[in-house]
Amino acid sequence: xxxxxxxxxxxxxxxxxxxxxxxxxxxxxxxxxxxxxxxxxxxxxxxxxxxxxxxxxxxxxxxxxxxxxxxxxxxxxxxxxxxxxxxxxxxxxxxxxxxxxxxxxxxxxxxxxxxxxxxxxxxxxxxxxxxxxxxxxxxxxxxxxxxxxxxxxxxxxxxxxxxxxxxxxxxxxxxxxxxxxxxxxxxxxxxxxxxxxxxxxxxxxxxxxxxxxxxxxxxxxxxxxxxxxxxxxxxxxxxxxxxxxxxxxxxxxxxxxxxxxxxxxxxxxx
Numbered sequence: 729x730x731x732x733x734x735x736x737x738x739x740x741x742x743x744x745x746x747x748x749x750x751x752x753x754x755x756x757x758x759x760x761x762x763x764x765x766x767x768x769x770x771x772x773x774x775x776x777x778x779x780x781x782x783x784x785x786x787x788x789x790x791x792x793x794x795x796x797x798x799x800x801x802x803x804x805x806x807x808x809x810x811x812x813x814x815x816x817x818x819x820x821x822x823x824x825x826x827x828x829x830x831x832x833x834x835x836x837x838x839x840x841x842x843x844x845x846x847x848x849x850x851x852x853x854x855x856x857x858x859x860x861x862x863x864x865x866x867x868x869x870x871x872x873x874x875x876x877x878x879x880x881x882x883x884x885x886x887x888x889x890x891x892x893x894x895x896x897x898x899x900x901x902x903x904x905x906x907x908x909x910x911x912x913x914x915x916x917x918x919x920x921x922x923x924x925x926x927x928x929x930x931x932x933x934x935x936x937x938x939x940x941x942x943x944x945x946x947x948x949x950x951x952x953x954x955x956x957x958x959x960x961x962x963x964x965x966x967x968x969x970x971x972x973x974x975x976x977x978x979x980x981x982x983x984x985x986x987x988x989x990x991x992x993x994x995x996x997x998x
Contacts, residue, residue: 748805749987751867751876754930757985759937761812761975766887766941768968769819771949773827775961776820782832786824793817797877801870806987808980812972815880822884823942830892837893844886848935851878863927865987879931887938891946894939900955901947908940 752758776785796814803810826844829835835843855875856862867876894904915932918924924932949964950956979985 749868750806750873751864752806752811752985753987755985757975757979761972762937763941764968764972765816765819766938767945768965768972769816769823770942771945771961771965773820773823775965786828789821789824793821808976812976818881818884822881823888825885826888837889841889841893844889848882848886851882883935884938887935888942891939891942895943901943902955904943905940905947908936908943912936912940
């Protein structure tokens with residue numbers, strides 16, 4: 729599919745210019761695809777590192793991430809396949825970032841996990857100090873879009889490290905998957921009971937989807953000796969990619985996840 733019509737004659741926007749929504753509505757499809765991208769990113773990252781070597785894999789992943797984000801920032805509204813391609817590449821590169829710290833630099837997960845948590849907290853703090861909101865429904869200016877994607881990248885790196893930490897601490901990949909499946913229900917229940925607001929519930933669940941999907945994918949792909957089903961990195965990556973393409977194609981055709989641009993379309997308060 730050509731993207732020339734999406735980027736031709738689109739001058740740069742000032743950081744406070746009001747945009748159409750650049751992110752999808754949060755539906756069941758959103759969470760299903762999000763979990764699928766986390767698992768696919770985990771196994772794809774490991775597969776690329778095995779086939780190409782860690783350094784070329786990180787370089788290729790970084791270039792692909794930069795290209796996908798450039799396209800995401802170039803369009804003026806949410807486009808399903810562009811947005812989810814960027815999410816997939818964040819997933820792949822976020823996994824690589826966490827793995828480089830552990831495998832390449834020898835930083836234990838007990839250190840990298842809190843480091844990524846602090847990094848995520850810092851992004852949230854700067855975002856809120858600047859915009860007075862962390863709601864994804866407010867991502868209608870260029871500056872908020874930058875904060876949004878910085879947050880997404882931080883959540884993927886944190887989730888990768890946290891998932892590997894729990895798996896290597898004795899739970900294994902299946903045990904970790906069960907742990908995070910239970911954990912992800914906590915913010916949903918808290919929000920329904922009125923003890924957690926929608927924004928906090930969303931971002932809490934968003935972080936947890938990463939170790940949930942990655943733990944399931946690792947459990948499916950890795951060897952019996954490592955507590956997995958030994959299906960292989962290639963088959964798991966391919967099957968999860970096909971599932972992502974199927975869901976995203978459905979959303980691209982149905983537009984069921986397109987936010988109403990009449991909501992929160994006014995300039996954001998500073």
